[in-house]
Amino acid sequence: MINTGVGYSIIGLWGILMIGIAYFIFRRQNVVDTKEFITAGGRAQVGLTTASFAVTWMWAGDILGVPEYVGFVGVSGIWMYAGPAVLSSFIVIPFALRMRELFPQGLTYSEYFIKRFGKRAHLAVVFVILYTMVLGGVIQLYVGGVVIGSLAGIDATIVMALLMTVIGIYILLGGLWGSMTTDFVQFVSAIALTLVFAPLLVFTVGGPSVVYQDMVTNLGDQSATFLSMANFAPIEDFFLPYALGLGVWGVVSLSTWQRIFAVRRDKTSRFLTVAGIGVFATIAMYSLIGFVGLAALPDVAPGAIAIEALGLLPGWATVVFMLVALMVLGSSTDSYLTAIASLFSRDIYFRQLKPDASDKQQLRVARIASLAFAAVIFVATELALDSVSFIQLLLIGGIGSTALVGPFALSLFWSQTSSSGFITGVVVSQIVTISLLVVSFEVAAIPGLPALKLWEIMLVGHLTSTALTGVVSLVRPDDFDFEEIAQQAVAADGGDEQ
Amino acid sequence: MMSETMFVAMLVLFWIAEFLFGSLVVYWFLRQGFGNEGVASGEMFPLEDAALTKQSLGIWGLFFAGVVLLIIVGA
Numbered sequence: 086m087i088n089t090g091v092g093y094s095i096i097g098l099w100g101i102l103m104i105g106i107a108y109f110i111f112r113r114q115n116v117v118d119t120k121e122f123i124t125a126g127g128r129a130q131v132g133l134t135t136a137s138f139a140v141t142w143m144w145a146g147d148i149l150g151v152p153e154y155v156g157f158v159g160v161s162g163i164w165m166y167a168g169p170a171v172l173s174s175f176i177v178i179p180f181a182l183r184m185r186e187l188f189p190q191g192l193t194y195s196e197y198f199i200k201r202f203g204k205r206a207h208l209a210v211v212f213v214i215l216y217t218m219v220l221g222g223v224i225q226l227y228v229g230g231v232v233i234g235s236l237a238g239i240d241a242t243i244v245m246a247l248l249m250t251v252i253g254i255y256i257l258l259g260g261l262w263g264s265m266t267t268d269f270v271q272f273v274s275a276i277a278l279t280l281v282f283a284p285l286l287v288f289t290v291g292g293p294s295v296v297y298q299d300m301v302t303n304l305g306d307q308s309a310t311f312l313s314m315a316n317f318a319p320i321e322d323f324f325l326p327y328a329l330g331l332g333v334w335g336v337v338s339l340s341t342w343q344r345i346f347a348v349r350r351d352k353t354s355r356f357l358t359v360a361g362i363g364v365f366a367t368i369a370m371y372s373l374i375g376f377v378g379l380a381a382l383p384d385v386a387p388g389a390i391a392i393e394a395l396g397l398l399p400g401w402a403t404v405v406f407m408l409v410a411l412m413v414l415g416s417s418t419d420s421y422l423t424a425i426a427s428l429f430s431r432d433i434y435f436r437q438l439k440p441d442a443s444d445k446q447q448l449r450v451a452r453i454a455s456l457a458f459a460a461v462i463f464v465a466t467e468l469a470l471d472s473v474s475f476i477q478l479l480l481i482g483g484i485g486s487t488a489l490v491g492p493f494a495l496s497l498f499w500s501q502t503s504s505s506g507f508i509t510g511v512v513v514s515q516i517v518t519i520s521l522l523v524v525s526f527e528v529a530a531i532p533g534l535p536a537l538k539l540w541e542i543m544l545v546g547h548l549t550s551t552a553l554t555g556v557v558s559l560v561r562p563d564d565f566d567f568e569e570i571a572q573q574a575v576a577a578d579g580g581d582e583q
Numbered sequence: 584m585m586s587e588t589m590f591v592a593m594l595v596l597f598w599i600a601e602f603l604f605g606s607l608v609v610y611w612f613l614r615q616g617f618g619n620e621g622v623a624s625g626e627m628f629p630l631e632d633a634a635l636t637k638q639s640l641g642i643w644g645l646f647f648a649g650v651v652l653l654i655i656v657g658a
Contacts, residue, residue, distance in 0.1 A: 314654045366604050
């Protein structure tokens with residue numbers, strides 16, 4: 086642990102740096118209209134977008150989560166954790182290519198649903214995305230409070246309040262440009278963390294050979310299982326819920342779509358490929374923290390391995406590590422906050438409440454929303470901190486995606502997908518999965534509903550949403566002309582024109 | 584159960600992959616900058632070429648094959 090004064094100084098230094106960068110990009114890219122604020126004008130370069138996408142996926146939670154997985158299941162925890170995160174970037178590719186063909190003028194992907202199905206379906210989508218993105222922000226802040234608070238000896242609530250204030254301010258200034266530019270700095274810092282500090286930690290306890298031998302000694306009979314990549318036994322608890330939830334999170338996440346709409350159309354699959362595969366390498370490097378924990382801290386519970394193992398670093402390294410942890414945390418939280426601000430401005434304020442709002446009004450609402458939702462995420466995290474574990478929060482985070490992925494795919498590729506089918510699929514699936522969660526987590530008993538494993542709940546969610554959308558659409562089919570959407574363009578004031 | 588040599592080799596492989604990833608993205612950024620300069624906000628770029636999509640899918644195929652190989656060799 087480092088001195089509290091040093092901890093506050095690092096948070097202050099990080100805050101000044103991030104707000105300074107956001108101000109620079111605000112002036113440089115002239116962020117004075119909604120399109121620039123929400124999608125960076127659709128002209129961001131591949132390098133910047135790849136870094137931004139990758140570091141958004143490198144959750145601060147990975148610093149806790151990957152060592153915890155390794156602590157529970159051994160080396161196979163690497164692919165069990167990294168696989169679903171990477172899968173998300175792969176699965177979103179056909180969605181992204183189709184959307185960029187059909188809906189090139191998009192600011193938020195959720196606006197597509199208003200064109201495809203009308204306001205009621207759009208409202209259902211907005212609800213799911215909104216709570217999913219707030220939950221994403223809560224997950225990030227939760228980890229930030231715990232990790233940075235532990236390293237600096239500062240109360241987690243104070244850390245979270247400081248973080249959200251800084252992030253709220255720099256998003257207010259630069260929107261997506263601010264988010265992506267700070268992301269780039271954060272990306273370089275995160276890579277430096279893994280390339281320098283993870284090996285440093287290994288050598289602090291004697292080097293890779295010593296780590297291996299100590300793991301074998303400490304694990305005893307379990308070493309054959311823990312040191313095998315083919316340890317499939319824990320797959321139900323550690324891989325399947327993650328794969329079925331967060332593995333498709335990218336399709337639903339508005340922060341993913343903002344980057345898809347931001348990059349040049351002719352480079353869409355390239356940035357998703359490089360960023361997705363790169364994330365696997367980063368997550369794999371975080372596993373070194375877990376190996377050190379298994380080797381040097383045999384009595385520590387898996388959930389505490391990351392914090393305890395990082396405590397083995399020399400004092401100066403802990404200071405630098407904390408700065409980098411702030412970078413990783415900021416990149417993901419700011420992405421969710423930008424997404425929520427954009428969603429509120431475009432989808433709720435402009436599309437649902439005030440269709441005649443000018444571009445200036447929309448931009449003002451987006452900026453106010455970035456501060457307001459910073460406060461909402463802070464309060465929600467404060468409430469979650471004492472009642473839910475990190476892994477629970479992480480896995481539950483994927484529930485929203487189970488309602489949307491199947492119906493979204495049908496809507497993009499099947500012209501008969503109807504509004505009633507879509508709404509039925511999304512709403513019923515959410516009701517079913519949330520009810521199953523309530524029963525399975527023993528919050529309350531619902532007659533007739535069995536307790537299921539988390540991956541089974543996710544699977545039921547996917548099957549219900551997709552099957553209901555398909556069946557109801559067959560009974561009451563639409564005959565949608567996709568060319569209708571593609572022929573529209575966004576007017577300068579943010580509205581639509583033919 | 585993987586041997587000590589394989590465990591060390593795996594860590595080295597992860598480090599090299601991470602280094603290459605970081606280098607490629609930084610190289611792209613240094614060459615390209617933030618956005619397309621001189622391009623108006625919202626200007627429509629052409630759709631992605633099918634050859635580029637196939638190339639990307641090929642890279643994914645190689646990656647997934649590599650992960651399966653890692654599981655088999657590291658079993």
